[in-house]
Amino acid sequence: xxxxxxxxxxxxxxxxxxxxxxxxxxxxxxxxxxxxxxxxxxxxxxxxxxxxxxxxxxxxxxxxxxxxxxxxxxxxxxxxxxxxxxxxxxxxxxxxxxxxxxxxx
Numbered sequence: 001x002x003x004x005x006x007x008x009x010x011x012x013x014x015x016x017x018x019x020x021x022x023x024x025x026x027x028x029x030x031x032x033x034x035x036x037x038x039x040x041x042x043x044x045x046x047x048x049x050x051x052x053x054x055x056x057x058x059x060x061x062x063x064x065x066x067x068x069x070x071x072x073x074x075x076x077x078x079x080x081x082x083x084x085x086x087x088x089x090x091x092x093x094x095x096x097x098x099x100x101x102x103x104x105x
Contacts, residue, residue: 045064065093
C-alpha cells in the first residue's frame with residue numbers, strides 16, 4: 001500500500017518561517033489563507049459602505065476596531081490582528097467622520 005503524504009505549507013517573512021498552514025486543502029481555503037496572509041493585518045475602513053460590506057460579506061468571526069487616537073489599546077488591536085489574522089478578519093476605522101457616525105468620538 002502506498003504511503004500517504006500531506007503537503008506542508010509554510011509562510012516565510014524575510015526568510016524566516018513565520019507559521020505553518022494546517023487548514024483545509026481546498027482551492028477556496030488555500031486562496032483565502034494566502035490572500036489573508038499577504039494583505040494588511042487589519043483592513044482600513046473609511047466609509048459606511050465599506051463597513052457594511054466588511055461586516056456582511058463573510059459570515060466568519062470578525063473584529064472591527066474604532067480608534068480616534070494611537071493608544072495602547074490601538075497598538076494591542078494591531079498586534080492581535082497580526083497574530084490572529086489566520087483565524088479572524090480584522091478591520092480598522094480611523095476616519096473622524098465615520099467614527100462620529102458609528103458613535104465613537
